Amino acid sequence: MFNRTTAYILIAALAAGLGLWAAIGHFGPLTPAPAQPDLQAVRLFDPPRTLPDFKLAQSDGTPLERAELQGHWTLVFLGFTHCPDVCPTTLAQLSHAQKQWASIPQPTRPRVLFVSVDPERDSTELVGKYAHAFHADTLAATGTLPDLEAFTTSLSMVFAKAPIAGVDDPAAYTIDHSATIAVLDTEGRMAGLLRPPFEPVKIAADLKALTGVPAE
Structure with a gap:
């Protein structure tokens, strides 16, 4: 025998079923979101x-265009060649990760993009020499201050010129910048990030997984 509570439950269930039926009719069959690989370091x-759109220049003088960032997972790190500690340490860590995914075919191999945010002192040529000293495959680029500000803002990153304490020379300055690494997917979209401390083995494993390389 039905009581009033039971009737309410049946009505609610019927309404939910009709809502699901209407959603399927309007949007098509419901499918689960694609499964993501288990990642250790990358936060998607x-x-x-x-x-x-952005405007940067590569170390060989050619424009860094969106199309060049497609087809690969790319790690974007900000820095500058006069950096005393964080930049060389991070690029060395990334070079260890790059060596671990070197066997992936070039058309889909993950890449590292080093962007100098010190356009006053860092020419495209200098940026290239600096980045390639850590790994020859690293992309290196810089740009005008407005173009760099636009690009870094789109990645939710920041940088700023800062005086060196106790030094009066205006030519002696440092650059404060985000220490995180942006992760771009194969369509050149901001897909995630890496936060320090960076562990090359975990970074390499994550990039292999995102590229579709089976776990060893």
């Missing part, structure tokens, strides 16, 4: 964020 965003 859902959904990835499309970046606005």
